[in-house]
Every structure is written in C-alpha cells, then in structure tokens.
Amino acid sequence: MKALFMPLVLGTLLASPLAPARDLGQLEFTPCDLSQPGTGATTRLECATLEVPEDPGKPDGRKLRLKVGLAPARSSEPEADPVLFIAGGPGQSATESYPSIAGGFSRLREKRHVIFVDQRGTGEGHRLACDFPDEMAEGAASDEQLVTMARDCLAGFDADVAQYTTSVAVTDLEALRQALGAPRLNVYGGSYGTRVAQEYARQYPDGVRSLLLDGVVPPELALGSEHSINLEDSLKAILGRCADEPACSEAFGDPYRTLYALRDQARSQPLTVQVADPRTFEKRELKLDEPAVAIIARLFAYSPETAALLPLLLDQAAKGRPESLLAQAALVYDSLAGQINHGMQLSVICAEDAARLATREQDADLILGNAIVGVTLNQCSVWPRGPVSEGFNEPLRSDVPTLLLSGELDPVTPPRYADQVAASLPRSRHLVGKGQGHILLARGCTPRLAAEFVDALDPEGLEADCLEVLGASPFFLDYNGAAP
Incomplete structure (x- = not known):
C-alpha cells in the first residue's frame, strides 16, 4: 500500500486532538464511543476503518473492514512515532479492550497518539x-x-478461518502503518499481544522503534x-x-x-x-x-x-x-x-x-x-x-529497545517467560511488579516508566525503584475487608 504522507509530516498533521474529524495519512478519524462488553468501561475516542484482503495472497478477493481506534495525544504537536496497542486473548478486540487499560497509556498520551486496530476475527463485521x-x-x-x-x-x-492466524494478522498491522504514512511504531502488546508484537517485529523490523511487552509469551511456548x-x-x-x-x-x-x-x-x-x-x-x-x-x-x-x-x-x-x-x-x-x-x-x-x-x-x-x-x-x-511463518517459534533476535513487564504472581505468564525472551534482546530490561498478577501497565508508576522508556529508548536508565511500593492487596478477613 502506497503511503500518502511521510513520517515527518505525521506530527504536524495531527495537531488538533479535539477536532471533530482528522486525517492521519489515508485514514479519516471521527469521534466514537468505545465500550468493553460485560463492563461499564466506556471512553470517548476517535475511530476509522482500514480495509484489508482476507487472504493477503489474493489482494483482489474478499475484503475485511477493520475498526481502528485512536486515543489522541494531549500535545498540540505530537511526536511522529505513535504507540500501537495490541490486545490479548487470543480473541480480544483491541477497540473493546482498550477502555479497561486506558489509564495505563495516560503518560504515553502526553506526547504520542495511541493507535489500535481490531485483530481480524475479533471486531465488527468479521467477528469469529x-x-x-x-x-x-x-x-x-x-x-x-x-x-x-x-x-x-x-x-x-x-x-476462510485459516486466514486468521498471527502470521497473517501482522500483515494488517503493517497495512495500518502504511496507511498512517509509514511512521515507526512504539509497539505495546499485552499477554497474547506480546506474541503478535514479537511476530510483527520479526516480519517488519523497520517499522518498530521500540517494544513494550507486558505479560510476556515466549515464541517457543x-x-x-x-x-x-x-x-x-x-x-x-x-x-x-x-x-x-x-x-x-x-x-x-x-x-x-x-x-x-x-x-x-x-x-x-x-x-x-x-x-x-x-x-x-x-x-x-x-x-x-x-x-x-x-x-x-x-x-x-x-x-x-x-x-x-x-x-x-x-x-x-x-x-x-x-x-x-x-x-x-x-x-x-x-x-x-x-x-x-x-x-x-x-x-x-x-x-x-x-x-x-x-x-x-x-x-x-x-x-x-x-x-x-x-x-x-x-x-x-x-x-x-x-x-504460520518460518521461524515463528524461534526467539526474537533484535537490537530494538525493549521494556518487558511482569507481575510477580501472574498465573498465566510468569516472570520467567520475560527473562526467556529478554535473553535474545540485548537492549532490553525486565521489570517485575511485586504481588501483582497479569498485566502491569496500569499499576503504580508503570505508566510513567513506560512513557520515559519510549521517550529516551534507554531501558537501563529507568529509575524503577518506585515499583518497590507495589504489593499484594490485603486479604479480606470478612465481607467488610481486611483488618485495619
């Protein structure tokens, strides 16, 4: 897909976060309400539509219309490299799950747009x-x-349900990047989304500026x-x-x-x-x-x-x-x-x-x-x-700056998984939240650390002592709560 605007133009193009409609590259975003099924979590953001072929090998065949969400930066002059949010599951819609984790992106949104797209098979019109x-x-x-x-x-x-694997889905992420004007992306993946993020970085290394992997799934697993x-x-x-x-x-x-x-x-x-x-x-x-x-x-x-x-x-x-x-x-x-x-x-x-x-x-x-x-x-x-792409189950080997996050008591992606992934990423650092479970981004000072990491691309330079105050929640001793 041919890009209409180069990355350096992107920041200027997106300067009015409260405009009723905005163009990002080839995409037109308009105000929308995003809500999470089964909860009361709702947020007012902006949405667009990205059209992709169901089978990338048949570009003239059946098309999927993927819903794209935009949480605009608060800055009047956003940085040219947005954050890409990838949801977990597998099976979660990014536009439906974003409201529940929106707080984790609060500091990142001070300077950058957060963009996300429903993975094929999870959103309106193509839900499996x-x-x-x-x-x-x-x-x-x-x-x-x-x-x-x-x-x-x-x-x-x-x-054609065979066209809904991770290896195919990352072609949609690249189509999104191209439609935005081909900026380099700061890619955040949570849980299964870390598998998607690693596969995207493997297939499209030039599109990735940094990786944030939260609740990490090793490719070998x-x-x-x-x-x-x-x-x-x-x-x-x-x-x-x-x-x-x-x-x-x-x-x-x-x-x-x-x-x-x-x-x-x-x-x-x-x-x-x-x-x-x-x-x-x-x-x-x-x-x-x-x-x-x-x-x-x-x-x-x-x-x-x-x-x-x-x-x-x-x-x-x-x-x-x-x-x-x-x-x-x-x-x-x-x-x-x-x-x-x-x-x-x-x-x-x-x-x-x-x-x-x-x-x-x-x-x-x-x-x-x-x-x-x-x-x-x-x-x-x-x-x-x-x-499934060649090398899919091999460790990601890359010098892209990477911040890995884990909860100490995560019952599905324990900290040892992040250690395993970090071993082949020389510019990486792994942070563990004491007493925490699955997904760390919205906990304690993690939103600030994530924003500082994306700004400086120096994971080792992060002052992460603030995570030491985290801990497990006190046990309820009766229905009134924990003991004083």
Missing part, C-alpha cells in the same frame, strides 16, 4: 465468535460435545501447555501468604488445602446453587462442581484484588455457603466471556500450538489438570489450520 453451550461454560463438556461445538461454530461462519503448573505456582504463593499471616491463618487456616478439599468435595458431590445474579439480582442457578472450582481459582488469581477475596470465599464455600463464591465467579466470568471470540482463538491456537500440545500425567491432579489441553486438542481436530 462462538456461542458457548452451558456445558462448555461450566467446563464440563464431553469430548464429543467439544468437537460438535467446534463443527457447529465453523459451519456458521462465512469466512505452545499456548496452554503450562497453564496448569503456572496456575499452581501462583496459587501456592497467593494462598501460602495467607497461611503465613497470623490474622489470615487464624481466620481461614490453610486456604491452599481448603481449595483442594473443596475441589474433592465438588468432584464427589457437585451442587446446583441458586444465587442472586450480581448485576441483575435475578435468581440464577450455578453449578459448583470440579470444573467450576478450577475456573474460579484461575480467574481469581489474575489480579491482586480478586486474589484478596479467595481465602474468604473458599472458606465460606467449604463450610457449605458457596453462594458468594459462585456469584463473584459469575461476575468475573461473565465480564470475560463476551470479550473472547472463540473461533478466532481456535484459528490461532490450532495452527500455531496444537501440534505441540499433549496431556501431561504430572498435571492430571492439579487444580486445572489437563482441561485446557483437552479442550484444545478436541476442537482443533476439526478446525482448519492456516499459515
């Missing part, structure tokens, strides 16, 4: 979303049901292969801290043992419990069985705020009062379920990871067990597999 039957939502579907769900989902799409052991390590640390604190251990004993006791109890005697929906207050039946306990433990470990509730809710459930646990779990699960486009997720994982997945005997009796691997292998048995 599947309806989850009740059994799937509860984690209790049989192998046959899982395969049937994948077949039914596939049959409902008017799309098969997604899902270590979810079980990573969650276990996180739960041991989170719940072990409660057992080591006098007030928490006096109230709840050993919550890690309680978790397994509740799992065993739910396995042998599953319960159907009627609770008040936490949003509508209407009566709702929820099941407390073994898969439900695994889902609850996993979701609550993602952030320090929900982790702080876990000992109390586990204790109440183990004593025959699971209503609060299930209601809180429904609140978290419902807010996430609408954000993931499962068909797009399958297009990514089946092509890039499934061939390297296998159930592991050592994981079988852990809280998460082999559930995720089993679901993936069953559904991928009938899902088309698209292109």
Whole structure:
C-alpha cells in the first residue's frame, strides 16, 4: 500500500486532538464511543476503518473492514512515532479492550497518539465468535460435545478461518502503518499481544522503534501447555501468604488445602446453587462442581484484588455457603466471556500450538489438570489450520529497545517467560511488579516508566525503584475487608 504522507509530516498533521474529524495519512478519524462488553468501561475516542484482503495472497478477493481506534495525544504537536496497542486473548478486540487499560497509556498520551486496530476475527463485521453451550461454560463438556461445538461454530461462519492466524494478522498491522504514512511504531502488546508484537517485529523490523511487552509469551511456548503448573505456582504463593499471616491463618487456616478439599468435595458431590445474579439480582442457578472450582481459582488469581477475596470465599464455600463464591465467579466470568471470540482463538491456537500440545500425567491432579489441553486438542481436530511463518517459534533476535513487564504472581505468564525472551534482546530490561498478577501497565508508576522508556529508548536508565511500593492487596478477613 502506497503511503500518502511521510513520517515527518505525521506530527504536524495531527495537531488538533479535539477536532471533530482528522486525517492521519489515508485514514479519516471521527469521534466514537468505545465500550468493553460485560463492563461499564466506556471512553470517548476517535475511530476509522482500514480495509484489508482476507487472504493477503489474493489482494483482489474478499475484503475485511477493520475498526481502528485512536486515543489522541494531549500535545498540540505530537511526536511522529505513535504507540500501537495490541490486545490479548487470543480473541480480544483491541477497540473493546482498550477502555479497561486506558489509564495505563495516560503518560504515553502526553506526547504520542495511541493507535489500535481490531485483530481480524475479533471486531465488527468479521467477528469469529462462538456461542458457548452451558456445558462448555461450566467446563464440563464431553469430548464429543467439544468437537460438535467446534463443527457447529465453523459451519456458521462465512469466512476462510485459516486466514486468521498471527502470521497473517501482522500483515494488517503493517497495512495500518502504511496507511498512517509509514511512521515507526512504539509497539505495546499485552499477554497474547506480546506474541503478535514479537511476530510483527520479526516480519517488519523497520517499522518498530521500540517494544513494550507486558505479560510476556515466549515464541517457543505452545499456548496452554503450562497453564496448569503456572496456575499452581501462583496459587501456592497467593494462598501460602495467607497461611503465613497470623490474622489470615487464624481466620481461614490453610486456604491452599481448603481449595483442594473443596475441589474433592465438588468432584464427589457437585451442587446446583441458586444465587442472586450480581448485576441483575435475578435468581440464577450455578453449578459448583470440579470444573467450576478450577475456573474460579484461575480467574481469581489474575489480579491482586480478586486474589484478596479467595481465602474468604473458599472458606465460606467449604463450610457449605458457596453462594458468594459462585456469584463473584459469575461476575468475573461473565465480564470475560463476551470479550473472547472463540473461533478466532481456535484459528490461532490450532495452527500455531496444537501440534505441540499433549496431556501431561504430572498435571492430571492439579487444580486445572489437563482441561485446557483437552479442550484444545478436541476442537482443533476439526478446525482448519492456516499459515504460520518460518521461524515463528524461534526467539526474537533484535537490537530494538525493549521494556518487558511482569507481575510477580501472574498465573498465566510468569516472570520467567520475560527473562526467556529478554535473553535474545540485548537492549532490553525486565521489570517485575511485586504481588501483582497479569498485566502491569496500569499499576503504580508503570505508566510513567513506560512513557520515559519510549521517550529516551534507554531501558537501563529507568529509575524503577518506585515499583518497590507495589504489593499484594490485603486479604479480606470478612465481607467488610481486611483488618485495619
């Protein structure tokens, strides 16, 4: 795609952040409201549309219209190198997930525009979303049901789902860059978005000025292969801290043992419990069985705020009062379920990871067990597999300045993953937030550090002592909160 404006023109071109409409290169942006499904998070930004071929090898074939978002810089003369935000999942829409993390970009927006585009398969007009039957939502579907769900989902799409892999999706990012006038980008990726960011840097190194990788996925990793052991390590640390604190251990004993006791109890005697929906207050039946306990433990470990509730809710459930646990779990699960486009997720994982997945005997009796691997292998048995670029699973080797971010207690992308990626990036630095979970950008002083890094491109020069004040949230000892 031919660029209409060169990068040095871009900063001048974007000088009026509150204009009702603005042109960035070939794209016209107009005001829009972006909201996150399942939450009240909404923000007023600007949107445009980027048209790309569904199959890059057939430029005259079917087209996809991708929604592009712009969070304008506050400066009247923005820098010429914008920040590109890449969402996670796989399966999250960038324009839908940005409102929940917008605060993390506050300092970056002082000088630079933040731009993002819905990854193919996640946005309006090309969404690869599947309806989850009740059994799937509860984690209790049989192998046959899982395969049937994948077949039914596939049959409902008017799309070549093989063209929705990471290797194809990064061609859309380059099309966006060219449409903007070919500026060099400061690329931020969170979670699965770090895989996309690394693949973009591999395929289009001249387009990348810097990388910010948050909740890092190594290219060598098969997604899902270590979810079980990573969650276990996180739960041991989170719940072990409660057992080591006098007030928490006096109230709840050993919550890690309680978790397994509740799992065993739910396995042998599953319960159907009627609770008040936490949003509508209407009566709702929820099941407390073994898969439900695994889902609850996993979701609550993602952030320090929900982790702080876990000992109390586990204790109440183990004593025959699971209503609060299930209601809180429904609140978290419902807010996430609408954000993931499962068909797009399958297009990514089946092509890039499934061939390297296998159930592991050592994981079988852990809280998460082999559930995720089993679901993936069953559904991928009938899902088309698209292109994966050469060297996709090799470490990214680059001298691009890189800042890597991790939460100490992240249950899905632990800090060791970022260390692994940093080993082949000589101009990189890894920062870890104490007591934090998945995604660090919006925590503490991280927004300032990210902006300073992008300004100076000197990760080693960052004064990151401010992160030392971070820590885990105090445990709730009752429904009024932590002890004073």
